[in-house]
Every structure is written in structure tokens, then in C-alpha cells.
Amino acid sequence: MIRETSLFREIIVDNFAGGGGASSGIEQATGLNVDVAINHDIGAISMHKVNHPHTEHYCESVWDVDPVEVVRGRKVGLCWLSPDCKHFSKAKGGKPLNKTIRGLAWIAHRWAAKVRPRVIILENVEEFQTWGPLAEDGKPIVDKKGSIYNSFVRQLEKKGYEVDWRVLRACDYGAPTIRKRFFLIARCMANQLSGQIQHMAILKVQR
Template structure:
């Protein structure tokens, strides 16, 4: 068994290893990866033509595949080149509590199995999966409803199979506001490595404004949405009527808004 390296060094061989963005949407994850590595993502995959068009617009140097992730052969698209990072953001709607009591689609909930296909076929050195925190409750679905007593069993089996392929796995729930983004929403992140190197998580840079860490100067205060909004852009009030908005701004608006929105 190889000993873990503790020596500092580059996380990727930028000239020999590929970066693949599965379930690529408009390109947000690819943008983050590009900022971190200093180079474009090599491959982006999504079945939706609008998503691929937006991704092409934002990332013109990436090779795009408009197809189901299941229709892509990792060996073929990588052409024998090693994969340094494979990113996965499977559809989260059928895990999220925001879906309420609506039926769950077990096929969409099972999209994360594609990770094992990539791990088995091209063995990416690093695999990162991002999803809602409820992803950890992944289990069987019967008649459109998750089986409560079996919650999390599929997730654990999925991790066991990934580990059996030689990956060391860690996962956490992180909040973007702790890293300088103006949102308190939590997200689930899983990192798996097969290169005998340690998994290193980012240290928070921001914190709750009244916390001791912020008051002592160890962390910066959370950013607010007000900081990133361009207030010079005219915006109709949620309380204005359709007629008032048309008169003030010359645009059509949906009014009245739904009660839940208000």
C-alpha cells in the first residue's frame, strides 16, 4: 500500500490531465474550476440544448457533448488522456425538501451512479460531487415516495462501491456565505481521491457578523446581497400594479405575484 504524500505540490498536471464537468449547466461550476486551475474545462456534458448553448457561450474553449450522461463513453471522449478532475452536479430536485410532497423520480435520483462508471473506466484522480444536503438521505422510492426507514441506505452503498474502486472519500456540508458569497444556503460536497494524497477542505474566510471570530478580526463578516446589486438599474416594485409598471418602465410584468412569493 502506498504511503500518503505530505509534500506540497501542484494538484493537477495542467498539461496532461483533463477536467470534465458532468451535468454542466450554464457554466457556473466550470467557471469556479477555471478560476481555481487557471485553465478551461476540457469537456462539458448536458442533455439540454439550452444549457449547452449557454455553456458554449461562457466557455468557448471547452468541448461540448449534448447527450445524456449515460450515452457518453468516458474512454472514448477522453481519448486515452488521463483525467485529473471529474465534477458531478446531478439533478437535485428529487432530493430537495423544496419539492415538498410531490412524487420523486427514482431514475433522476439515481443519476449519481454515473460517478461509478467514470471511476471504473477512466479513474479520475479527483472526483467532486455537489448536491443539496438531502442527497445523504438517498434511498429507495416506492410509489413516488422515499421509504423513510431506508433513508440513506443507497447513499451508503454508493459510497462503499466507490471506495471499493480505490477511492478515499470525505464529505461535508458547506455554506457559501462562509467563503465570501452572499447566500446562506448549504450545499453537500463530496471529494474522492485515488492518488494517495490527502483531501484538504477550504478554511472559512467569512463568518456571522456578531461572532467572536469576526469581532476579533479572524474572519470577515458575511457579505450581503445588497453589496452585489447594482442599485442604479431601475427595478419595478413588487407592490406596483401591471399598469403602474408599464407606465413607469415600459415593460410588462406579472402582477399580482403569488402569495408565497409575497
């Protein structure tokens, strides 16, 4: 059901929604409820429903959800994405990485192409910037480090987005952790990166 309040404003979509940490941060920063949450895991979506009962939930793979059907003619003000970070993180050590999981971030381009959110925010570990192809053994190809990331950014720019990114520490924004996180922000407008958006990114509850 479309909530009445969402009919008169841009909506907010939380991909890879988890238990609702990012949604809580967005709501604290904007004063607005997240309208749509998507996650394939029934446990995560069940928890999100408890924490955000007014949100419309989709228990499906992000690739199986059609953005056009989800928004139903509404404008998207913010599309948030927190794709799986384990296959970028240095905490993974020397274990083989999974190309498919690393490629989940490409869902940002599907949303950009189909419904053109005004702002797209992608949150991950700082090593996301090193995204490149993998060798047959599942290890990164060193001399192509960052090449897929650069292509990811260029393709957003070709779609008309202004792209910026930062590595921020949550403790600098009031969260009780020194962990660093990477935030990419793509905007369909000429504004400079706003402090509100930075704060929104950091307010998410850390997993």
C-alpha cells in the same frame, strides 16, 4: 478538437454542465480551463459554449457519453458532477420523487470504472445523504433512509477511492448566498481534503 495545453496535463470534465457555473468556479480555483462539458439540454450547452468557448461540448445524456471515447487516452484529473437535485431537495415538499432522476449520480461510478479520474467531486443538496429507495407512491421508505447513499460511497471505496464529504455554506467562501450545499470528494490518493478543493467547490456560480 483537443487543445494543445490539454495534451500535457490531466483534463477536467464537467458533467451536468448547465450554463457553466461549476466550470467557472473550477477555472477560478485552478487557473485551468475545463476541457469537456456534458449536458443533454441544448439550451444549457449553448450557454456553456458562450461562457466557455475553449471547452469541448457534448449535447447528450451523460449515460450516452462513453468516457473512454471522450478522454481519448488523456488522464482525468477532475471529474465534476452536479446531478439534478430537485428530487432530493426538501423544497420538493411531499410531491412524489423520481427514481431515475435520483439515480443520475451513479454516472460517477461509470467514470470511475472506465477512466479512473484522480478526483471526483459530486455537488448536490444536503439531503443527498438521505438517498434511499422509494415506495410505489414515490415517497422515500423511511426505515431505508440513506441506504443507497451508503452503498454509493462503499462502491467508490471498493474501486480504490478515498471518500469524504462536507456540507458547506457558500457565504463562508465568498459567494453572496447562505444556501448550504453538499460536496462529496473521492480521491485516488492518500492526501487529506485540501482547502483548494473545498474552495473550488464553493466558487461555482449558484443556479
